[in-house]
Amino acid sequence: MKSFIFYFFKTFKDIKGFSAVFTTLVLGSILYGFFYPTAYKAQQAENLPIIVVDQDQSVLTNQIISTIRSNPNIQITEVTSNFLEAQQHVQAQKADAILLLPEKLSSDLLANPKSTGIGLYLSSAYLIRVKQIASGLAVSLEDVIQNHIEQFGKISHFRPELPIHQIPLFNTLSGYGSYIFPSVAPLIIHQTILLGVGMLIAGYREKFIWKPRPSEFFGFFTAIFTIGCLACFYLFGFIFWLYDYPRGGNFLGMLIAVPIFITCVIGLSMFIATFFDMPERVGHVLVPTSIVLFLLSGTSWPLQSMPLFLQWFSLCLPSTHAIQMFVQLNQMGVPVAIVIPKLLFLSVTGVLLLILAYIKLHKR
Known part of the structure; x- marks a missing residue:
């Protein structure tokens, strides 16, 4: 237990000492949460x-x-x-x-x-x-x-039909910010963890052969897990409230989904990090994936309108399930039973990726 606590705090110390990782993993979510929605404060285009x-x-x-x-x-x-x-x-x-x-x-x-x-x-x-x-x-x-x-009602038998009133259910302002940011928020968490963990582990591997013991592995995991959960609560709670986005649809469901989502993203990040030998390569390869992951989430364009092979590929991505799930929970307020398939996918995928990451880190 002492070893686990030591590596838990050591991970925070390493993050603070590695400026690129600290900026990405900690400051990234904070700054994105403030500056990304600012461009859409008007919500609707004018003139x-x-x-x-x-x-x-x-x-x-x-x-x-x-x-x-x-x-x-x-x-x-x-x-x-x-x-x-x-x-x-x-x-x-x-x-x-x-x-x-x-x-x-x-x-x-x-x-x-x-x-x-x-x-x-x-x-x-x-x-x-x-x-x-x-x-x-x-x-x-x-x-x-x-x-x-x-x-001209007296000379014409025509009567105008009753007007149709459109009332949005979830995006009550019909604003672009209320539409785009709730979908982007899970992807911000996904990408900051993916880049931050990738650079941190690649930095370890660049300096020495990093073969973490179970206590070191789970101490590292728990530290990143803490940062990821706090970032989710910050975006889904404070930032949604600050910019008055639809929120709190199913608060309990969100509390259940966040740990599962973060576990899956950390597993994916640790596994992908084993393929890099230096931190710089992580940014070169993974930064451009943000746009691709968002396009394949079905937010900007319906998945049903995409080619069939892209539909299947998008359903293999944790980001697709996470974005759709958190929009359903935070904005639509759906019951947890509806998102159980997504929770199961993220849970199983996260555990498998953590196991693969541990095995690959210890493989010669």
């Missing part, structure tokens, strides 16, 4: 540029344009009657969307409203951003057209 193609040039279209101008999310950069000109502006990324108000819009709306349409063409370069344009225009157009139809 998104659009072009209005007004081919009708009537009182109705003037009202529509005036209403859109008052919307803080949208900025009309140009009003023209030439659709091809507007299309060229979008292709040159000078605007994000085109609103087409077709010829005879006001008269057709009264004569045959069901066959009348307004065109909205969105740039696919920034899908999350243009969503804001679509929702902003929908509200503006609905109000103006409904008021216009009501003025």
Whole structure:
């Protein structure tokens, strides 16, 4: 027991003495937690540029344009009657969307409203951003057209349908920060442990043949485990509260999942570290994996839309299960029973990786 406690505190001392490891493993989570969400404090994009193609040039279209101008999310950069000109502006990324108000819009709306349409063409370069344009225009157009139809209610049998109210269940602000950071937070923990442990063990192996005894191995593991759990509670608790992100959906489930997740990540980190002979190589190889792991998590693009071999590969990654699991627990508040398959995968994978890491560290 004394040997275990000695190596437990020795690991903290080694981390403090190795500036690159201390910065990555300890300061990384703290600094990322503050600075990463700062870029998304506004939550929603504002003054998104659009072009209005007004081919009708009537009182109705003037009202529509005036209403859109008052919307803080949208900025009309140009009003023209030439659709091809507007299309060229979008292709040159000078605007994000085109609103087409077709010829005879006001008269057709009264004569045959069901066959009348307004065109909205969105740039696919920034899908999350243009969503804001679509929702902003929908509200503006609905109000103006409904008021216009009501003025002629006595001469037209058309009645506008009841509006559809979209109420988000988990991301109540429909903000980008509330959407992206809860998914990125587990990956921040994953990558800081992966890099920090990799550099620390590679540093040991560079100086001497590191074949840890069981007490040294588990003392090292427990020290990293402590840092990882505290980092999770810091991000999932304090940072989520500080930036008012959805949180606390299933607090007990999160407390159960964090130790299992950290154990799996440490096992993966220790096993991967045995393939490196110097700390610098760890950063060269593992830093670029962050983007790949996030893309394969199914957050930025649905897994079902990926090729089948990528779907299977992503399900072999602990990061995929962890990101999905913590979003379910922290934001959606699902019962623990729903995430049991993910907990079992992380538990079994973590134990196997720790065993493989121990064997490989003692192999000549």
